[in-house]
Amino acid sequence: MKPEINRIVAHWDWDGVVGAGLLSRIYDLPLEFPTDLKDLTIENAACIEITPGRVKSLRNSLIVDHHGTQPRQGPDKQGNEWILEPEYKAVSSLIADYWQLEFPEEWRTAVEEVDTANLNSELAATLWRAYRTDTQGFPHQQVAEMVKKGNWKEIQEWAEKQQAEYQKVQEKAKELVEKSQKLTADTAYFTYKSDDRWERGASKDAILMLKEKASIAVSIGMEKQTVKKGTIATNKNIDLTKIDEHLNSQEYKSGGHEAIVGFQPLKDKTLEQTLKDLENALKQLQKRI
Numbered sequence: 001m002k003p004e005i006n007r008i009v010a011h012w013d014w015d016g017v018v019g020a021g022l023l024s025r026i027y028d029l030p031l032e033f034p035t036d037l038k039d040l041t042i043e044n045a046a047c048i049e050i051t052p053g054r055v056k057s058l059r060n061s062l063i064v065d066h067h068g069t070q071p072r073q074g075p076d077k078q079g080n081e082w083i084l085e086p087e088y089k090a091v092s093s094l095i096a097d098y099w100q101l102e103f104p105e106e107w108r109t110a111v112e113e114v115d116t117a118n119l120n121s122e123l124a125a126t127l128w129r130a131y132r133t134d135t136q137g138f139p140h141q142q143v144a145e146m147v148k149k150g151n152w153k154e155i156q157e158w159a160e161k162q163q164a165e166y167q168k169v170q171e172k173a174k175e176l177v178e179k180s181q182k183l184t185a186d187t188a189y190f191t192y193k194s195d196d197r198w199e200r201g202a203s204k205d206a207i208l209m210l211k212e213k214a215s216i217a218v219s220i221g222m223e224k225q226t227v228k229k230g231t232i233a234t235n236k237n238i239d240l241t242k243i244d245e246h247l248n249s250q251e252y253k254s255g256g257h258e259a260i261v262g263f264q265p266l267k268d269k270t271l272e273q274t275l276k277d278l279e280n281a282l283k284q285l286q287k288r289i
């Protein structure tokens, strides 16, 4: 039996927001873009890149995602219907194909490039910069609404204006990388203030820069003395999903794909504690390589 859907809950980045806008052409329902996932209980929702491992509980919902290593279709024990296609570079492309929705090629490519951090087209670079200048101020609802109506030109105009302050993000990213330290022989990390607009915006650019220098790069978002979230990324042929298995057993919610994973502590952790946990997680990885 198909779950009853009352709302759309989506990841808050470009891919999630564009995916939600596209899907709302099929399900004309309220859209939600929650930023703090770990305490969420979700039922009867269409979930875009929101999966059971990332939230407290998820039942009787439709789950559409492109993260993971294996395709998955059909129901699970919690009454969720899955559409998981890891060969897709973006969930928005998957949604467009699955429901046969109009999605201009230029936009499809740009969102895929942003989502995989391969900014080849000018549009992808513009979208990236617009988002990074103010990640918390991103107008999810408005952008999704424009996607729903197919007002692509309007989104582009908004993004072109919004990217004006990107240089500040770049400067901050350089600073963060300069402050990076070694965690293990081939892993480097930096910390940033997750409640600071510019540091938060720069954290993604900084981790991309850092993974050019170290096999594994880690960013750790702090609020005062507490770890709020983090990201682990690699350019090498290392499967980071092994790390999130370990972190999930150590009071974190963690998930992602081979080349990049995110994590969130389930209880307050100091930087020292998280560094220790990461070191242990990285050891698991060594054993399996």
Ligand SMILES: [Mn+2]
Pocket: 015, 016, 049, 066, 089, 090, 091, 115
């Ligand atoms: Mn995505």
